[in-house]
Amino acid sequence: MGNTLVDIACFVETYNFLDKEEAEALERFQKIAESLDHSFEFITKRSLQRIPLYDALFIRATTDPSYTAYIASKIAWENGLRVLDDPHSIQVCSNKVHMYKLLQKARVPFIPTLYLTKEELHQKTIEDVFDKLGHPLVLKAPYTSFSRYVEKTGSESGFRRICRRFFRRSDIIVVQKFMPTSFDWRVGALGNEVLYVCKYVIPSGRWKHGTKLRGSNRVVWGSTKTLPRDEAPLPLKERALSACRAIGDGLFGVDLKEIDGDFIVVEVNDNPSIYAGEEDRKNPDVYRRIIDYLVKC
Amino acid sequence: MPRCTLVLIVSDLDIKGTEYQVIGSHTFLTSSFVNTILNLQPDYRYMRMGYYVSMQAEVMGCPVIPRCQDILDAYRTPILMLRASKAGIATTPCFVSDNVKDVMFEVDFPMILFPLHPAANGGYRIVRSEGSLYRVVRSLGMNQKYAVCAENLFGRLLSVKSLLGAVDNPIVAEMAARVYDEFRLPIFRLIAQVVGQEPYLCSLGPVHPQELTPEDLRILSERIGAVGKHFG
16 A cells, blocks of 8 residues: 555455465466556455555455445445445345345346245145256255355255255245256356356266365365457347346356346356466456456545 | 334244234245345344345345345454444454464453354353363364454353343343344343443343243333334
């Protein structure tokens, strides 16, 4: 801080530096910012008190209203800093019930979805849910991130078991139709403009991009295939932006499935992953555009 | 500005004697009422039914008390303090960290520690020595995965229920009313410390349904009519 144009704080946790590609991406953000005469400093949960001293806050730690990242976002917001992700985006995207209800209100097509409360967990409801959504189906905890707490089941006993686990933290959970595809589209967007487009490939023999190995905590991730945003299908980009508009104008990663030539939304995420050599591969201006957004008056 | 008329109370409490329609949370969530909503619950913790009622009302475009943003802010002590202080409410300075040495450098003993982890339910711990500080920070922070919020305990600790801004302790009556005006949580537990007759806000939290007596429910029913001023 001192003679720089804009002082940017980047809120991180130690796990943000564990993955080589993510650490490299953070370094690229810093280099780009500094090349534009801005300062870019990493701060952690030990430095929340310093947030008001900066002009902008960029959050890279996992966001959720229950996490410290939300407190950081809110402190920045209350002190008039420009902030990504803003508290409203965190509030909506970190709770899939809230996010789907806003998509529904905006009439954005998304995966057929039902909501289940604790009180409804009895046989008749479970039978109705399977009748409506088919076998198997997908259960999703509202606080899911990085493919965690998203599970598939075709049995009543499995349904009950997963529900009981997810209900420990939330009184409502999400139930969805199982729609297998070989990849999910990911559209990164900022300020209602497309930043990057890629395909998150589902690993062979699995049904979601990140899958835990049986009996282990290790997660297997599918590959990421990126394409220049100008070459991505226009209806895909339009659908993704319509989903973003239902939430806000921050930084989002929209997951979509391509079914019979149509694009339906899987979910809208705030705080989307940006890994060097992946999301940025064909759209290297990702870093510059995010920094420009943060320093805009 | 036109005053909205309160038309629907969503509550799982046994609210009687009010002129307004009262329905349960589950009924509200599975219906499509479009009204002005008073969401009257003892517990608004994130992802609990009280929170989801306000969320549903906001998605439907209904004016609602309390709003989700206010719920999240009120139950997260550092944000509560930031907003309360801006609103001119006397607060206890707080410090957030996961590092014991930093906490000791910034906050004197004895201190009150509030957890900031996802399962926090409004509880707190009082710490009087360095030895117990290490233990409590590790426990509340789930082995330093989460930070804690530390406040210096310099007065007498007080914990009271606020029912639509009313409390049964005159020392914190004005503070409770101002906190209610700012955050609009119809029911909350107010934790404050008192020096002489001066209260300083420490934290807010949920009230356990069993803590609400028939007299509390009567007070709530009585005060509902005055809530309209907070809408619009």
